[in-house]
Amino acid sequence: MTTGAAEPLLALTDVNTFYGQAQVHFDLSISVGRGHIVCLLGGNASGKSTTMKIILGLVKPRSGEVTFDGASLIGLSTPQIVRRGIASVPEARRLFADMSVRENILMGAFVRNDRDAVAQDLDKMLTLFPKLGQRLSQRAGSLSGGEQQMVAMARALMGRPRLIVMDEPTMGLSPLYVDRVLELIRTINQDGVSIFMVEQNASLALEIAHEAYVLQTGKIVLSGPARTLKDDPRVRDAYLGGSEAA
Amino acid sequence: MSSWLDYTINGLIVGNVYALVAVGLALIFGVSRLINFAQGSIYLVGAYIGWVAVVQLHTPLPLTIIVVAVVAALVGLIIERFGLRPLQNSVRIAPLLATIGISFVLDQLVMLTFSPNPRALPSQLPDVRFQVGGGTIGPLDLLIAGVGISSALLLFVFLRYTKLGWAVRAASQDRDAAMQMGVDVNRVNQTVFGIAAALGGVSGLLVGMYYNQIDTAMSLQATLKGVVAEVVGGAGNVPGAVVGSMLLGLVESYGVAVFGTSYRNLFAFLLLVVVLVLRPNGLFASARQAPPEPLTGTFIAPSRPLRIPRWALAVAVAAFAILPLLPVSFYVLQTLINAWLLGMLALSLTLVAGTIGQVSLGHAALLAIGAYTSALLSLTLNVPVGLAIIAGGLMSAALGTILISPSFRLRGHYVSIATLAIGEIVSLVILNWESVTRGPIGISGIPPLSLFGYDLISPASVYWFAFAVMVVLALLQARLLGSHLGRSFRAIRDDDIAARAYGLSLNRYKSLAFIFGGFAAGLSGGIAAHLYSYINHETFNTQQSILALTVVILGGLGNIVGAIVGAVALVGIPEMFRIAAEYRILIYGIVLLLLVRFRPQGLLGTI
Numbered sequence: 001m002t003t004g005a006a007e008p009l010l011a012l013t014d015v016n017t018f019y020g021q022a023q024v025h026f027d028l029s030i031s032v033g034r035g036h037i038v039c040l041l042g043g044n045a046s047g048k049s050t051t052m053k054i055i056l057g058l059v060k061p062r063s064g065e066v067t068f069d070g071a072s073l074i075g076l077s078t079p080q081i082v083r084r085g086i087a088s089v090p091e092a093r094r095l096f097a098d099m100s101v102r103e104n105i106l107m108g109a110f111v112r113n114d115r116d117a118v119a120q121d122l123d124k125m126l127t128l129f130p131k132l133g134q135r136l137s138q139r140a141g142s143l144s145g146g147e148q149q150m151v152a153m154a155r156a157l158m159g160r161p162r163l164i165v166m167d168e169p170t171m172g173l174s175p176l177y178v179d180r181v182l183e184l185i186r187t188i189n190q191d192g193v194s195i196f197m198v199e200q201n202a203s204l205a206l207e208i209a210h211e212a213y214v215l216q217t218g219k220i221v222l223s224g225p226a227r228t229l230k231d232d233p234r235v236r237d238a239y240l241g242g243s244e245a246a
Numbered sequence: 247m248s249s250w251l252d253y254t255i256n257g258l259i260v261g262n263v264y265a266l267v268a269v270g271l272a273l274i275f276g277v278s279r280l281i282n283f284a285q286g287s288i289y290l291v292g293a294y295i296g297w298v299a300v301v302q303l304h305t306p307l308p309l310t311i312i313v314v315a316v317v318a319a320l321v322g323l324i325i326e327r328f329g330l331r332p333l334q335n336s337v338r339i340a341p342l343l344a345t346i347g348i349s350f351v352l353d354q355l356v357m358l359t360f361s362p363n364p365r366a367l368p369s370q371l372p373d374v375r376f377q378v379g380g381g382t383i384g385p386l387d388l389l390i391a392g393v394g395i396s397s398a399l400l401l402f403v404f405l406r407y408t409k410l411g412w413a414v415r416a417a418s419q420d421r422d423a424a425m426q427m428g429v430d431v432n433r434v435n436q437t438v439f440g441i442a443a444a445l446g447g448v449s450g451l452l453v454g455m456y457y458n459q460i461d462t463a464m465s466l467q468a469t470l471k472g473v474v475a476e477v478v479g480g481a482g483n484v485p486g487a488v489v490g491s492m493l494l495g496l497v498e499s500y501g502v503a504v505f506g507t508s509y510r511n512l513f514a515f516l517l518l519v520v521v522l523v524l525r526p527n528g529l530f531a532s533a534r535q536a537p538p539e540p541l542t543g544t545f546i547a548p549s550r551p552l553r554i555p556r557w558a559l560a561v562a563v564a565a566f567a568i569l570p571l572l573p574v575s576f577y578v579l580q581t582l583i584n585a586w587l588l589g590m591l592a593l594s595l596t597l598v599a600g601t602i603g604q605v606s607l608g609h610a611a612l613l614a615i616g617a618y619t620s621a622l623l624s625l626t627l628n629v630p631v632g633l634a635i636i637a638g639g640l641m642s643a644a645l646g647t648i649l650i651s652p653s654f655r656l657r658g659h660y661v662s663i664a665t666l667a668i669g670e671i672v673s674l675v676i677l678n679w680e681s682v683t684r685g686p687i688g689i690s691g692i693p694p695l696s697l698f699g700y701d702l703i704s705p706a707s708v709y710w711f712a713f714a715v716m717v718v719l720a721l722l723q724a725r726l727l728g729s730h731l732g733r734s735f736r737a738i739r740d741d742d743i744a745a746r747a748y749g750l751s752l753n754r755y756k757s758l759a760f761i762f763g764g765f766a767a768g769l770s771g772g773i774a775a776h777l778y779s780y781i782n783h784e785t786f787n788t789q790q791s792i793l794a795l796t797v798v799i800l801g802g803l804g805n806i807v808g809a810i811v812g813a814v815a816l817v818g819i820p821e822m823f824r825i826a827a828e829y830r831i832l833i834y835g836i837v838l839l840l841l842v843r844f845r846p847q848g849l850l851g852t853i
Contacts, residue, residue: 077425077430078425082426082428096420096424099412103412159428
């Protein structure tokens with residue numbers, strides 16, 4: 001937990017998760033400070049994506065606490081959690097392939113009822129993601145991976161969330177788009193949205209993050225400010241999951 | 247060529263009726279990946295509510311339509327809330343089986359309330375025909391077309407321009423992602439079931455008026471037609487369902503024009519099988535799209551099967567073997583003979599549905615093939631009955647496997663649909679191939695059971711014969727499953743892609759399972775034919791297929807002893823409590839529902 005600073009926006013405390021008999025998380029504790037970008041690093045099967053699912057209420061932990069803005073999320077359904085102000089950019093984008101780009105972006109505002117403001121936000125998205133302007137009436141499934149990522153990010157922003165959780169936002173993108181996505185994450189963050197992202201690509205993620213956690217087979221093995229972790233040789237070891245780090 | 251125009255108009259009108267059912271099925275499939283076998287029952291309920299409104303309450307037509315839509319929607323909401331929502335996290339086959347159970351229960355409730363006799367449902371519209379080009383069209387045709395078109399428009403507006411409509415579309419494309427946008431999936435499910443039920447109910451009303459007759463057999467027919475139209479259009483594809491329905495209506499109408507009324511359904515099911523084999527994703531699905539059916543593997547409820555020691559089984563077999571020597575009534579023996587015959591069918595189905603994971607809904611067809619083969623051989627060619635029965639088993643094995651083989655490449659729910667269709671096709675061929683099967687008259691005077699020239703007349707001898715055949719089949723099957731073959735079967739059930747990657751030929755193993763299963767079911771059918779001495783195309787119907795499925799689920803899918811225990815229980819318990827025949831189907835439906843909800847692994851556990 002961040003000490004001294006104000007209460008974190010999102011906090012997972014001593015979370016233990018199981019899939020059947022197999023334990024996925026061991027006393028996992030993570031916190032995301034207000035206005036921060038926090039990234040969770042880890043190799044395959046380290047429990048990264050499950051952490052996302054815990055936050056979104058798609059998987060229920062067996063024990064532990066998850067709070068958002070001081071209130072517990074445990075026992076809430078995914079739609080209820082979304083209404084609290086958490087949006088997601090899921091792994092592999094998960095767009096509604098047969099709906100148009102416009103419809104996809106507007107789906108992000110599903111929980112909102114202020115039509116006029118939604119329309120304004122849609123315009124804002126088109127300035128933030130100018131390429132999408134020409135694609136609005138196209139089937140979302142027909143876009144390239146990078147364009148889909150833009151749609152997924154616009155969709156998440158449309159809910160006016162206080163926190164966006166992103167599952168591997170750069171996965172499968174061309175280098176050009178990777179840079180673009182990272183830049184956008186930074187821009188979004190500068191507008192006051194906190195970001196919690198799961199990444200495999202440690203060096204890229206540490207470029208933009210404020211804090212980072214390294215997850216290895218369900219346990220946090222390292223954590224701290226991104227700047228210090230970037231130079232820590234153990235990050236590479238832990239991230240690769242080979243030798244016994246720490 | 248005026249008549250052709252008439253047939254076209256008729257096809258399109260009937261297509262409109264099918265579309266009302268199929269669109270509902272497509273909406274539900276889109277959102278929950280479920281083929282709702284209770285859709286026809288809602289259609290039936292709609293027809294009878296309409297009858298009550300028109301004949302007893304004398305409501306005007308617009309009010310009748312509204313009443314039917316509202317009541318049907320309520321039934322749909324109840325089904326979703328209490329029948330299906332509790333199964334959300336269960337094994338994949340559970341909701342499908344639950345809808346079958348629900349449809350049994352609803353159909354029987356309607357039958358018990360209104361009697362099985364057909365009733366007239368007047369349309370209240372003037373009986374005039376207008377000349378259109380070379381054909382004629384009546385007010386009812388226009389009403390049906392009007393209801394069909396306005397429903398389609400309303401649905402379009404709903405899906406395209408309302409928030410809830412967007413939620414439905416989003417949920418049907420990616421359920422999890424929709425939830426992450428804040429969509430309440432339960433509410434979407436409810437909406438979809440309500441709409442589907444309202445459309446289905448109105449469809450039942452219109453059909454009743456169109457033919458001026460309603461009866462309880464409508465239900466299964468409607469489900470089947472709706473499923474055909476939906477699958478032809480591409481499961482879950484709403485506009486596809488409309489086009490599929492029109493196509494089905496036209497194919498049927500032209501088929502009837504050329505061959506006669508009794509061929510109507512044959513064309514429907516042939517269309518389905520052709521589409522399933524050539525384009526399993528429907529006519530309009532784009533090729534790159536993966537089929538919406540998730541992979542196998544979670545199809546069977548995981549469990550630890552109950553271990554029964556060998557000596558206990560031996561004691562049980564011995565006890566049942568000496569039963570006729572004890573002072574038991576003819577009635578008890580009769581009941582157990584039925585149980586042994588059902589047990590053979592269940593052995594076959596537990597192998598096919600349980601061990602290799604192909605949930606067949608048309609297993610009664612195998613009985614019918616065995617029964618007709620054996621009956622005709624002994625009757626027309628004077629083949630000794632014992633040999634004829636074996637020939638019936640072999641014919642079932644061969645023909646059943648050949649008929650089902652086109653669907654070997656299908657998975658999950660599609661296998662169930664294909665087997666259901668093939669079951670119907672067999673029954674329709676029997677109905678229409680009069681020169682061989684004697685058509686609707688059926689075969690009477692089938693010689694009684696006999697073995698090596700000795701007639702098996704006494705109940706005890708029939709009992710021993712049926713019991714012995716079943717025990718031998720069970721031992722053979724146990725032997726089969728104990729070998730590497732059993733392991734291969736289960737590997738295919740649990741993950742067919744992995745099984746194929748390890749070099750297992752799916753076609754070969756599925757064929758082997760159907761050959762063995764077909765033989766067992768064929769023997770059962772053959773024995774039954776000689777026992778009943780009269781059979782027709784309806785002796786072995788879909789109800790029996792579903793009963794067999796309930797038996798094997800009750801016993802535990804894949805469980806040999808379970809199949810027999812299940813057969814004894816489901817035949818015996820209604821007899822024990824002297825439950826009247828008309829309530830039995832109701833009870834089977836309830837048993838199926840309870841099992842799916844509370845004990846999907848059955849009594850003895852799945853293997």
